[in-house]
Amino acid sequence: MVQKITTDEKILNAFSKLLEENGYTETTTKKIAQAAGVNESTLFRHFKDKEQLVKELVQKYMSDIDTVNAGFIPSGDIVTDLMRVADLYNHFVEAHKALFLIGMRDSFQFPKLKEMIIQLPMKLKKILVSRMTEMKHSGEINGLVNIEITATNYITLILGHALIQNIYTDTGLDISQVDFVQKNVRDFAEHLK
Incomplete structure (x- = not known):
């Protein structure tokens, strides 16, 4: 059975990938949300910043x-x-x-x-x-x-x-x-x- 990835995991995985590719400054919350497939407001509900x-x-x-x-x-x-x-x-x-x-x-x-x-x-x-x-x-x-x-x-x-x-x-x-x-x-x- 395939384990479902949580929203937190999706966001963290997207963040990690973007950090590797772009660095901290260029990794915006908008890019993170987009890469994770969530709204930016969802990202902020899960993580403050x-x-x-x-x-x-x-x-x-x-x-x-x-x-x-x-x-x-x-x-x-x-x-x-x-x-x-x-x-x-x-x-x-x-x-x-x-x-x-x-x-x-x-x-x-x-x-x-x-x-x-x-x-x-x-x-x-x-x-x-x-x-x-x-x-x-x-x-x-x-x-x-x-x-x-x-x-x-x-x-x-x-x-x-x-x-x-x-x-x-x-x-x-x-x-x-x-x-x-x-x-x-x-x-x-x-x-x-």
Whole structure:
């Protein structure tokens, strides 16, 4: 049986698609309503403004991070685990690229956007710090490793790669996901042992 998409979902899906294509400023409520197949007044009955739409997307994506985290079972090998996390995060950014792109494009002009969107990598950092702390206690990660800095460096590495893959394709800056994981992530993880 086909599940019916709610009006909220239609609006959020249209908003996400338009953000990816046009950025925050060019994504008007009129365009969102039109793309969602609803009246603009319906959009405003469901969402106060574009800022509330961004908040809803962030909350939805935070829930997606929790789902991925709950399904992640560590293998006991830091190299294997960080390579898997890099693949999962790349897929996450690809699936949720609208927010990451407006974070790059529009957060300087709209500081509230930055405040909302930064929650996504911060949530990942919190999860990584927790997981890496467990790995440090079990001896999987060297006891001298600074977990906070390592988690931040790892997020910078994988987020930077995911953004370049999605923004600067065919420029010579993009490395295939397979090569990135096999070379860069593997080397990063090996240094933590």
